[in-house]
Amino acid sequence: MTTTEGPTPTAAAVDPGPLIKLTIADCAAKVLHSAVALGVFGALADGPRDGAEVARTTGVHDRLAADFLDALAGLGLLERSGGRYRNSALAQTYLVPDAPAYLGGFIELTNETLYGTWGRLTEALRTGEPQHLDPDKGGFVGDRHRDPAKMKRFLAGLDAYSDRMGEELAARVDWSRYTSFTDLGGARGNLAAVLVRSHPHLRATCFDLERTRPLFTEHVSGLGLTDRIDFAGGDFFTDPVPPSDAVVLGHILHGFDADRCRTLLRRVHDAVRPGGTVLVYDRMIDDDRSDPERLLSSLHMRLVSQDGSEYRVADCGDWLREAGFTDVTAEPMLGTHTLVTAHKEAAA
Incomplete structure (x- = not known):
């Protein structure tokens, strides 16, 4: 009854x-x-x-x-x-x-990549399998396009978003304490370019897969910043993270499961110089899991990848402390993201 x-x-x-x-x-x-x-x-x-x-x-x-x-x-x-x-x-x-804050490239990117994949959500919910659509038919492949021209278009679409992120980081962080930073997954170097232009004393390194180097070289050369931004090709989990005063991880941790996030943050801790900092931003899930936009973003990551998902702000803090960082803080960013900052203790 x-x-x-x-x-x-x-x-x-x-x-x-x-x-x-x-x-x-x-x-x-x-x-x-x-x-x-x-x-x-x-x-x-x-x-x-x-x-x-x-x-x-x-x-x-x-x-x-x-x-x-x-x-x-x-x-x-x-x-x-x-x-x-x-x-x-x-x-x-x-x-x-051509406006300085143009987001049309990002909008075109979402139109190209989201609809075909989300059209298979019901299948994914039933099987638990990510939906890898055929890249030759315009399916979602992220920055792994077989066609270099398509990969360039994908990364250019992200530039519009990284411009805004770079401006936020340039204003929020006291960069006078540091002289160098590494942008993990820095792609074409766009976020790094915003930061070094805002803070001329900084030198940057973009650490990304080797196949990204030609696109980085073309873009950074066009910006006239080859003397300020370097490229390091490699894999986050097998190659050394370039040492620097600060490391930025934007839209990186949501691509991996919790164990891989812990492993990567330990490697980042090794790379950050004593007294330095780590900056993590993503569409992190609020700790009581009530924000539908954050949860939809997490569902999207599960839909397009085997291990990815968004993660709670508290989870990020725990992983950072486990890696050896201290003074973990979190703050809203751009209304859609969370920025988590933590520090590495200075040498005795």
């Missing part, structure tokens, strides 16, 4: 609106992705334009143009007045190509 603690709510008493909104949440994201792909925000970069003119410029068909542009306005990405449209402050700041 089934019992309840109170009367069962009737359909009339419970608004299904939140459920419907959740059911079609991907529609809003696809509107954004299409607007970036079609160049809507670039077309409006210089000011308001008539809707028909925007449609002609971007190639949007007349039959869909009004609903499409008005949907963008409803989502807060455009502003509409008298049949004319302009970018909202949000879009003008982050979605106009």
